[in-house]
Amino acid sequence: MQRRSFLRLTTGGVVVAAVAGTAGLSGCSSALPAEALAAWQPPPRPAGGTASTAATSAINPLDPDTSVRRWLLSHALLAPHSHNLQSWLVSLEAPGQILLHLDLQRLLPETDPFSRQMMMSQGTFIELLAMSAAELGLHAQVQLFPQGVFDAQRPDARPTALITLMQADGSPAQQPDPLFAQIVRRHTHRAPYEMRTPEAAALASITQAAQRAQPGLRSGFAVAGSGPAAESALAQHRQIAMDAWKVELETPRTLLESYRWIRLGPKEIATHRDGISINDPMVRALAAVGLFDRSKASAPDDPGIGAQITGFNEAIAATPAFFWMVTQDNQRTTQVEAGRAYVRAQLAATAAGLSMHPLQQALQEYPEQQAHYQRIHQLLGATAPGNTVQMWARLGYAPPTTPSPRRGLEAHLMKPRT
Numbered sequence: 001m002q003r004r005s006f007l008r009l010t011t012g013g014v015v016v017a018a019v020a021g022t023a024g025l026s027g028c029s030s031a032l033p034a035e036a037l038a039a040w041q042p043p044p045r046p047a048g049g050t051a052s053t054a055a056t057s058a059i060n061p062l063d064p065d066t067s068v069r070r071w072l073l074s075h076a077l078l079a080p081h082s083h084n085l086q087s088w089l090v091s092l093e094a095p096g097q098i099l100l101h102l103d104l105q106r107l108l109p110e111t112d113p114f115s116r117q118m119m120m121s122q123g124t125f126i127e128l129l130a131m132s133a134a135e136l137g138l139h140a141q142v143q144l145f146p147q148g149v150f151d152a153q154r155p156d157a158r159p160t161a162l163i164t165l166m167q168a169d170g171s172p173a174q175q176p177d178p179l180f181a182q183i184v185r186r187h188t189h190r191a192p193y194e195m196r197t198p199e200a201a202a203l204a205s206i207t208q209a210a211q212r213a214q215p216g217l218r219s220g221f222a223v224a225g226s227g228p229a230a231e232s233a234l235a236q237h238r239q240i241a242m243d244a245w246k247v248e249l250e251t252p253r254t255l256l257e258s259y260r261w262i263r264l265g266p267k268e269i270a271t272h273r274d275g276i277s278i279n280d281p282m283v284r285a286l287a288a289v290g291l292f293d294r295s296k297a298s299a300p301d302d303p304g305i306g307a308q309i310t311g312f313n314e315a316i317a318a319t320p321a322f323f324w325m326v327t328q329d330n331q332r333t334t335q336v337e338a339g340r341a342y343v344r345a346q347l348a349a350t351a352a353g354l355s356m357h358p359l360q361q362a363l364q365e366y367p368e369q370q371a372h373y374q375r376i377h378q379l380l381g382a383t384a385p386g387n388t389v390q391m392w393a394r395l396g397y398a399p400p401t402t403p404s405p406r407r408g409l410e411a412h413l414m415k416p417r418t
């Protein structure tokens with residue numbers, strides 16, 4: 001008898017495996033290898049200034065032995081990043097400073113042709129870094145694009161941010177942030193959610209958290225159970241999400257781009273510790289016998305693609321709320337700030353016991369998505385020139401999920417110039 005297994009990917013959807021029985025696979029585990037998850041236990045905090053007691057010995061912001069900056073970075077690298085690419089390169093050459101670059105080898109040219117999501121993913125990193133500095137009684141002064149801003153088409157080798165550490169001045173804006181505690185608890189959750197409407201207080205805390213990073217941000221929710229207009233909006237959210245996901249799966253070059261970042265089986269996952277982890281014994285078995293070939297895009301009528309669509313649609317149906325963020329313009333700095341706002345929103349959701357799952361497909365700028373891009377912008381009233389839906393995500397209550405891999409600090413350190 002054929003058994004179908006829906007596997008959640010770490011980006012966007014599910015892969016389905018249809019195999020005749022599972023004999024011989026029972027000894028295999030789908031748990032991710034421990035070394036891929038080691039970064040989720042950051043090192044102990046450095047001695048010195050603490051979150052709550054200014055009276056204790058202060059930490060030297062110049063950080064001569066780099067231990068403070070390493071601690072900050074160990075938290076920042078837990079940030080969400082599209083496709084879990086972790087495109088963060090840092091230089092610690094100048095005392096008390098972190099110079100952040102986008103790793104140009106880790107981009108998504110097909111699904112993120114203008115690197116908007118890459119910029120957001122620089123922002124998520126910067127926000128966690130700044131939050132971690134505040135936790136130590138430091139202030140991280142962030143200068144975006146210190147050598148000039150990338151053009152609107154593509155990023156280049158110039159840095160995305162120069163972060164300078166200084167003593168916090170004791171003002172409310174530089175106090176430790178309660179969201180810090182959520183950094184190691186935050187995970188993207190792609191499973192079906194309970195159909196329970198999120199509490200109003202939780203929604204308010206998400207809005208507040210996002211707006212602290214980006215004061216001009218327009219954000220909102222589509223929530224089930226709040227009248228016929230809300231139900232109709234929710235139905236439109238669901239339909240657009242499903243249609244856009246189908247386009248991504250049925251467009252060969254965008255599907256292949258995801259295949260390129262799949263890490264299949266414990267060896268690949270432990271070696272790369274990034275991308276889309278699949279460790280299900282059945283998919284590994286299919287790949288071993290040549291039935292899951294990552295070098296070729298599956299045809300739209302492939303049963304695997306059909307099943308991925310089914311699995312995604314099930315998750316969309318089990319979504320009691322959507323969260324969205326709209327910016328007035330789509331400047332590079334705005335994109336980075338939107339990333340800072342998004343991770344704060346997700347941390348606030350985590351604190352409130354809620355899960356989030358970004359749905360970027362309809363927000364992507366490649367031609368095949370254009371109709372869905374326009375639909376979601378229309379639905380969210382983001383049609384004025386420059387208005388951009390930067391984030392759109394499922395929101396709801398769900399049982400805990402597992403972390404995704406991280407490459408660890410050393411992978412992000414640029415070699416000092418000689």
Ligand SMILES: Cc1cc2nc3c(=O)[nH]c(=O)nc-3n(C[C@H](O)[C@H](O)[C@H](O)COP(=O)(O)O)c2cc1C
Nearest residue numbers: 011012080081082083084120187188358359360404
């Ligand atoms: C800008 C941005 C876009 C993202 N888009 C999607 C998406 O469309 N679908 C999805 O499942 N996850 C998306 N994610 C979540 C990432 O895949 C996730 O952060 C990454 O796999 C690491 O997992 P973690 O968030 O659980 O640590 C996005 C994250 C960011 C920051």
